[in-house]
Amino acid sequence: MRSLRNRLAFLFFAITLASIGVLYLYIAPQLESRLRDEKITQLREAAQKTVFEVAQVAGTIVPTARLEQVVRQTGDHANARLTLMRVNTIGGEPQPETVSDSASGAAALDPQIAADAARSGRTETGSQATSAGPLAVVAMPIRQDRRVTFVALYSTPTSDVEGNVAVVRGQILIAGALALALAVLAGWLVARALAQRVKRLEQAAEQVAAGDFSRPIPVDSDDELGQLARAFNDMQRQLAQLDRARKQFIATASHELRTPLFSLGGFVELLEDEELDEETRRRFLVQVRMQVERLRKLTVDLLDLSRLEAGSLELRPEPVDLSELASAVSSEFEPVLAQRDAHLEVRLTSRPVEALCDPVRVAQIMRILIDNALTHSPAGTDIVVSATRDDGYARLAVRDHGGGIERHALSQIFEPFYTSNDTQGSGLGLAIASELAERMRGRLGVESRPGRTVFTLELPA
DSSP: OOSHHHHHHHHHHHHHHHHHHHIIIIIHHHHHHHHHHHHHHHHHHHHHHHHHHHHTTTTSOOOHHHHHHHHHHHHHHHTSEEEEEEEEEETTEEEEEEEEESSTTSOOOOTHHHHHHHHHSSOEEEEEEETTEEEEEEEEEEEETTEEEEEEEEEEEOHHHHHHHHHHHHHHHHHHHHHHHHHHHHHHHHHHHHHHHHHHHHHHHHHHHTTOOOOOOOOOOSSHHHHHHHHHHHHHHHHHHHHHHHHHHHHHHHHHHHHHHHHHHHHHHHHTOTTOOHHHHHHHHHHHHHHHHHHHHHHHHHHHHHHHHHTOOOOOOEEEEHHHHHHHHHHTTHHHHHHTTOEEEEEEOSSOOEEEEOHHHHHHHHHHHHHHHHHTSOTTOEEEEEEEEETTEEEEEEEEOSSOOOGGGTTTTTSTTOOSSTTSOOSOHHHHHHHHHHHTTOEEEEEEETTEEEEEEEEEO
């Protein structure tokens, strides 16, 4: 029973067997009871229509032959056996006594129902078991001088009811046996088809676990398993993308770390030369310092990106005046601007530009954007930082007048390690800035053409 196929087949069998059991044990007895009640109802209606015939001669002075003739004729009209009983009272209790019977020689009937009718003065019905079989009985009281003096006892066999019910039971058993066979076969076939589809999912899951993302599951229906197959294929595609991104991340990170490390190793070997003059040594030390700074920045960027992807970077949003923040961050770049003979202009509105954000992370985004503008712009280029508010959004924009970004690269610049120039930067800054903006329910966009590039950070105001 560990097999889904066998379980489903057994479930079909159990449901069908339970249905047959309900039909056999509940419906058939109910049918027998209803047929018997219907038989008694018909007999009672016939008795009510014919009892006046025997009531006219009961208790009168007529020949016995005439009385028996009337009883037989009345029984024939009612299509039943008619037994006329006189009610004798002994000790205050009615004691019915048979006077005439339309079925002469037949087994005597139990007078209890007749006694009940005489006692209550109402029509009584019931069933009796005789040697000839079960009978439906109706006792009709006959009154004379406001006293029940006779009881007309109508009876008819109910063996045909039992026969009909027996036929129904037999048909239920035959049909049930066929239904059970069909249910087991159909259940086994359906379960087999379902088990094969589940098996495909199992095999696909094993392939994915082994790192093979190249075989999607064929979707052959719109049912729950079909929807599961679609969801599995979507998961497989996402896992394939993540796997490619992971491999690319590892390869690129290894390359980015290896380059400055090899460079540092080479400079250290050169610095070990005792005959190296001071100016060359100083120049080498400057290069070493630059490579160390590059390693430090790359390490920090990798840590930030890892924390963002893991969802462990905590944000502390609060109302922030972006105008003040833009001025403060821009002032940090004055030494770099002086070295590159560049100018940074901060354009602010007369009114505060407030947004709900984490000021530390917004400042980090601005540093990335300004540093990116300085890195990819020629010396002497002007950079403009502006803060505005419009349509329920606060916007920070950084504009430079460099060479611009190629059109095909615009959709990739926010991907980790992507750089339009492999000799500059690690390609992590813009990816971190974009992810930070999304975590603060904002968006980082870019517009670029030759001679003008604008990065815009939108945050809910």
